[in-house]
Structures are given as structure tokens and as C-alpha cells.
Amino acid sequence: MSIQWYPGHMVKARKLIAEAIPGNDVLVEVVDSRIPRASRNPELIELGRNKPLLIVLSKSDLSDPELTAAWVHHFEQSAARRGARVQAVAVSSTQQRKEARKLVSEGCRRLAPVRGPSSVKPLRALILGIPNVGKSTLTNLLQGRQVAKTEDRPGVTRGEQKVVLDDGTVLSDVPGLMWPRIEAPSVGLSLALCGAIPDTAIDTEPVALFALEILLKRYPRRLQEAFKLASPPASPDEALDAVGRKRGCLKSGGVVDRHKASGHVLTAFRSGTLGRITLDVPPTEPEPLLLPEE
Ligand SMILES: Nc1nc2c(ncn2[C@@H]2O[C@H](COP(=O)(O)OP(=O)(O)OP(=O)(O)O)[C@@H](O)[C@H]2O)c(=O)[nH]1
């Protein structure tokens, strides 16, 4: 099944971002650390091709720490092989502001050494990425107070918001940008599962089945424990029915309400109840990821 979500405001967002890129020294691309491959927008990669890039893996409190470290390594290795000006760091909103500030500002300084505190010109960084990955949350974390509106739904930020940090860095938070055609079904499902596409734009059952398939393969005990299932389900379908029965999602005649059961699976995944999970596994070899070239 294919999942697409490209509402009208995305066209405006794309134009705004394309116009903002040239005026910045570094692009800070926020990707969801649970899906570092699926949450990279190919259009943003293309638009930012000639700019130094700091890849920030967000929501690292929700992803598998070992795989997050492996992704950071992978991005930097792939970039080093191609002589690309790319750095990668992982952050979380649960982190201390000082620590996040240090990671991001050191990454930016390595990418644009002629800007910033030692220069008369302040560093200008544009925070971009797909919707709901935590761009505005990162802006607030770096600023140390709530300056940008955040909410747990995609499409919250609608315009550009500039913030000046106390070291003079000018940060711009912009709307999240999706791309018009998501080719791989697994990418659409991953984006929906991680909340980058609103539940109102999708059928939640295939998304829950996708999550259950991964859980059964890679984390079967966690699934059993989180939903207190007596025995390990044999298939995603069986798992969804078992979750529905456990959570009392029954229609008349005792039939499981699979839509309601799907909601429980999605909530458990997104809230971290199922533990720290990374859906995208990094390649073992550096791959020719789309990155800017020196
Ligand atoms: N657990 C966890 N949640 C986070 C983290 N960062 C952001 N969030 C949550 O993710 C949701 C989206 O955050 P936003 O900062 O609004 O995302 P955004 O990328 O600005 O979204 P748009 O403006 O819609 O493009 C909010 O509910 C945040 O609280 C994080 O590090 N950990």
C-alpha cells in the first residue's frame, strides 16, 4: 500500500526553504533517529546540495542507542569518503540544554569555521527536515526557552522563525517539508508510524501491522510484555487481534475492532512503551547516500 501526504501548504514551504537556503552558512537537517533513512527528504537533500550539512538525529531517547551511534558513524563515514562537508550528532529533548548546545555548535563550527564567536559575522543556521521530527523543539532547546510552537502533529510550524542565541548564532526554524511521491511503501509506513504523516491522512491498520511485523521479528518479547500477551503471536494479524482483545477493543459479537487495536499499537510505539526502537538499520558499508560534495 502506498502512503502519500502533500497538502497545499507544502508548496509554500518548499518555496520558503529554497529561498532561505542561500542566506545560511550551515543547514541543520533534523532526521528522526528511529528512521534515519526514511526521514530524509530527497528534495531537501537536493535543495541543500552545496551547503555544509549538520545531520541531527532527533528523539534519541526513543531510538536504540547502539543503532543511533551506528547511524552517526555511518553518515560521517559516507561523508568522509566523498569529501562532503557533513557532520552528524544525536540529540534528545530530555538532554541538558548545555550538552545539546555544545554538540550542535561544535558541529556547526567544524562546518563553517570562519563564522561564529571568533568572527565578526555570526553563524546562520537553517533548521530543516520533514514534519514532526522535532525542529522547533530543537530550536527551543538551543535557545533555552519556548520560542517556537511545538505540538505532536505534523504541520505545526507554518512560517520562518528566526532566533538569535546568546553566542550570536542566528537559527531559523521553518515548516517541515514532505515530498510529493513516496516511492517505497516501507518508507511511507515508517513515516506514518513515527508521526510524520497525520493519522487522519492514513489508514492506521496497515501501519500497525507494519509495526507488529518488525516487533515480531526483532523485539518479540517486548511486544508480549507491553501488551501482557500469554504466548508469542504467530503473525502480525494474530498479534493485532491479541492486542485488541487485551485492550478490550471489541465490537458486537466479540469481534476485535482492528482500527481501535491499531491505535493502541501506534500509541505504544510512539510513546516508547515498547522500549527504544530503531526501524531503519544502518548499512554495514558506507553507501553513496545523497550528500553534498566538497
Ligand atoms: N520523546 C521525544 N519527543 C520529542 C523530541 N523532540 C521533539 N519531540 C516531540 O515531537 C513532537 C514534534 O515536535 P516539533 O518540534 O513540533 O516538530 P517539528 O519538526 O517542528 O514539526 P513541524 O513544525 O510540524 O514540521 C512534539 O510532541 C515534541 O514534544 C525528543 O527528543 N524526544
Ligand SMILES: [Mg+2]
Ligand atoms: Mg515546527
